[in-house]
Amino acid sequence: MVMSMQNKYLQIYREIADQIHEGKYPAHSKLPSEHELMSDFSTSRETIRKALNLLAQNGFIQKVQGKGSIVLDARKFDFPISGLVSFKELAGKIGEKHQTHVEELELIHPNQEIQQQLNMKKNQNVWKVLRVREIDQERIILDKDYFNQMYVEHLTKEICENSIYEYIENELGMQISFAKKEIIVVEPTEEDRRLLHLNGFSNVVVVKNYVYFDDASLFQYTESRHRPDKFKFVDFARRTHG
């Protein structure tokens, strides 16, 4: 049969990650040694090490030379925007009632600022999408997205109400690969006041997102504007020695 066989080390990564989630390996315990895993999965040591390094990068384990792989507290799934999670994935996790309102959807000729941000030539157009995220009957997030039309030909209201990322990766078959994020706090604009339930708050948290494809081309600029009391950002950072 020899089915799939694609990406052994990713399969092993996912399997071990699942097992950690399910509690098979509780926090502060140790994973089996690389040697044991090697025979468990009947593969080579380097393949096991690739899987373990992925687990370490993503905050599941900590490797200690001579000792082994220590399982960490994997509670890093609090409420994050961290790691490029989209609103839909997010809302699914927290389980509360949520809704997306598409306030604007149009093909525009961008102003100079957006043009610069997206690294565009003149004459190129962008999709502007303005969405309000409602959780528990409160409008707390305003998302402004700008997509380079060069990459996304057509967008509909239906697509915007679901996950645009999903659409791009599954329907268009393009791989989103990395992002630069910037978080600042500013005074609300007129638009913020009109579209969000600010409840008297005098600041909004702005998350600027620059999203790149696998081939390093910038394709999206997003601004996510949050009511401060409902904002939470969780991050896992590994220090690169050297």
Place this chain on the structure above:
Amino acid sequence: MVMSMQNKYLQIYREIADQIHEGKYPAHSKLPSEHELMSDFSTSRETIRKALNLLAQNGFIQKVQGKGSIVLDARKFDFPISGLVSFKELAGKIGEKHQTHVEELELIHPNQEIQQQLNMKKNQNVWKVLRVREIDQERIILDKDYFNQMYVEHLTKEICENSIYEYIENELGMQISFAKKEIIVVEPTEEDRRLLHLNGFSNVVVVKNYVYFDDASLFQYTESRHRPDKFKFVDFARRTHG
């Protein structure tokens, strides 16, 4: 002679990273192929690949199968707290006049909350350090640090005025390896109002930091409280496909 030779792949990583900074490889250009680098550094392909993967993880390059390694815009050194940079490193980069005021420094028996955060046994003590960061004559950041005394025997005002991280890594020889970060926005406390120049702002940005050693033991809990207009967080995130 055979001097050092330790960590070939790290040396190669640093060398290429430096070359990118110096402009030898400008943004959007390509690095030499793995084969070329192999003979340039007279090493094996796997060693080159280790170095390149580090560069990719840290946002220097983007690898594309079949094409090569594309150099990215390495302007991710804006102003970040990202990636576990300490205030001293930070302030040095932006170049403005800065100062650290040590407001409190004491060995205390922690309350239950801190005890939990640091995962401590009863009877253990912690160093509490309260520092105000002044940039351009304005007191804009309040740092509250709690160090488990088990790891740090003694702290002085002088150490706190410089970089505690530096002290711990260089003097005590312990390796800080990763951190969990959490960012929220809250109303200022009495303490915030007393110690910071809030200029009428009705919110502060709180960055909670859980810092771990190489052996996965939690050793520090930090709260960094920022005046919102002076706060900026920059992050580079790679998406893990799968």
Place this chain on the structure above:
DNA sequence: CATTATAACTTGTATATACAAGATAGTAAA
């Protein structure tokens, strides 16, 4: 008993080989 060596574990680094898979440029055929 306490200390020191040793052996047997663990993970880390470096190398070599083989083939898969994506990208590209040139060649041959229509």
Place this chain on the structure above:
DNA sequence: TTTACTATCTTGTATATACAAGTTATAATG
């Protein structure tokens, strides 16, 4: 000219081997 193929470049995955280096438990030694 256009299309299709092919050779050859690139990076990706999987395997094997060897030794270095950190940790731990055991045995030998004083």
